[in-house]
Amino acid sequence: MPKMRAAQVTRPGGPFEIVQRDIPQPAAGHVRIKVQACGICHSDSLTKEGHWPGIQYPRVPGHEVVGVVDAVGAGVTQWKNGQRVGVGWHGGNCGFCDNCRNGDFFGCTVNLQITGISFDGGYADYMVAPAIALALVPEELSAVEAAPLMCAGITTYNALRNSAARPGDLVGVLGLGGLGHLGVQYAVKMGFKTVAIARGKDKEPLAKQLGAWRYLDSQTQDPAAELQKLGGAKVIIATVTNGDAMAAVTGGLGINGTFFVIGAAQSMTVSPLFLLSGRRSVKGWYSGTAIDSQDTLAFSVLSGVRSMNEVYPLEKVAEAYERMESGKARFRVVLTMGQ
Ligand SMILES: [Zn+2]
Numbered sequence: 324m325p326k327m328r329a330a331q332v333t334r335p336g337g338p339f340e341i342v343q344r345d346i347p348q349p350a351a352g353h354v355r356i357k358v359q360a361c362g363i364c365h366s367d368s369l370t371k372e373g374h375w376p377g378i379q380y381p382r383v384p385g386h387e388v389v390g391v392v393d394a395v396g397a398g399v400t401q402w403k404n405g406q407r408v409g410v411g412w413h414g415g416n417c418g419f420c421d422n423c424r425n426g427d428f429f430g431c432t433v434n435l436q437i438t439g440i441s442f443d444g445g446y447a448d449y450m451v452a453p454a455i456a457l458a459l460v461p462e463e464l465s466a467v468e469a470a471p472l473m474c475a476g477i478t479t480y481n482a483l484r485n486s487a488a489r490p491g492d493l494v495g496v497l498g499l500g501g502l503g504h505l506g507v508q509y510a511v512k513m514g515f516k517t518v519a520i521a522r523g524k525d526k527e528p529l530a531k532q533l534g535a536w537r538y539l540d541s542q543t544q545d546p547a548a549e550l551q552k553l554g555g556a557k558v559i560i561a562t563v564t565n566g567d568a569m570a571a572v573t574g575g576l577g578i579n580g581t582f583f584v585i586g587a588a589q590s591m592t593v594s595p596l597f598l599l600s601g602r603r604s605v606k607g608w609y610s611g612t613a614i615d616s617q618d619t620l621a622f623s624v625l626s627g628v629r630s631m632n633e634v635y636p637l638e639k640v641a642e643a644y645e646r647m648e649s650g651k652a653r654f655r656v657v658l659t660m661g662q
């Protein structure tokens with residue numbers, strides 16, 4: 324039986340172990356992917372640390388996967404060997420529960436599948452995914468370029484395109500890390516008056532390089548007051564994971580404005596009077612499904628949006644994960660399999 328390498332976690336909080344496993348066979352409705360690159364997302368800590376209920380260990384994390392279709396299971400007609408594909412967070416859904424029938428696949432109550440949590444993800448030479456979870460990767464993107472777009476990219480792109488913002492509207496992007504540096508680029512390319520908000524004057528050149536119209540330093544300025552001076556934001560995308568940092572910016576929403584929460588903060592406060600007096604809202608956003616990923620990749624090719632990445636070989640998974648956790652990576656960390 325041919326073998327492959329996989330970086331697995333055997334218990335909550337346990338270390339990564341690189342093990343030899345049999346190369347898996349795809350079951351009916353599934354596809355085997357020869358992995359070329361896999362991004363390391365902060366949400367992989369849910370698998371690593373066991374913060375998601377019901378994970379069965381050992382488990383291989385990784386939901387920013389790009390590779391080549393290597394084998395297809397029975398009944399798979401839409402994919403064939405040699406196609407380059409990506410797999411993101413949304414790994415599948417039942418298709419017949421009421422939420423699925425309403426098109427809210429992320430809310431599937433019967434069989435919501437999450438890559439790297441419900442089944443093994445992309446920290447390996449090969450992985451098997453439900454055919455429904457695959458996105459086509461355009462040839463213009465390298466595997467390393469495409470991988471972070473499968474979660475960080477789709478999350479920011481899909482939130483923005485599903486918001487009420489129209490070209491020319493004032494849009495704030497809070498945070499200039501892995502998510503935020505993509506969010507600013509997408510907002511700019513969608514034609515929004517894009518205001519990047521982060522801590523420190525030193526981030527301003529980056530914000531401008533990414534195309535931001537204005538930069539607000541939340542350490543020396545009141546971002547909410549500054550946004551109001553600019554007319555109030557139609558949309559603010561909050562990519563940080565600190566509830567106080569979020570709360571400091573909600574006051575920058577204009578009339579009918581929406582604050583999109585995509586960073587997993589523990590809690591945040593918001594003024595009910597401020598919300599109701601301006602019909603403002605706070606909304607969470609789930610990344611999206613495979614076709615949303617495919618749209619994200621296509622838009623990135625069209626508009627030139629790219630993730631800035633630090634690349635590590637699979638053998639250095641522990642070091643790469645630490646780098647992501649340190650918050651110092653510029654800006655996404657990507658594993659490569661050397662194939
Ligand atoms: Zn992610």
Ligand SMILES: [Zn+2]
Nearest residue numbers: 417420423431
């Ligand atoms: Zn369902």
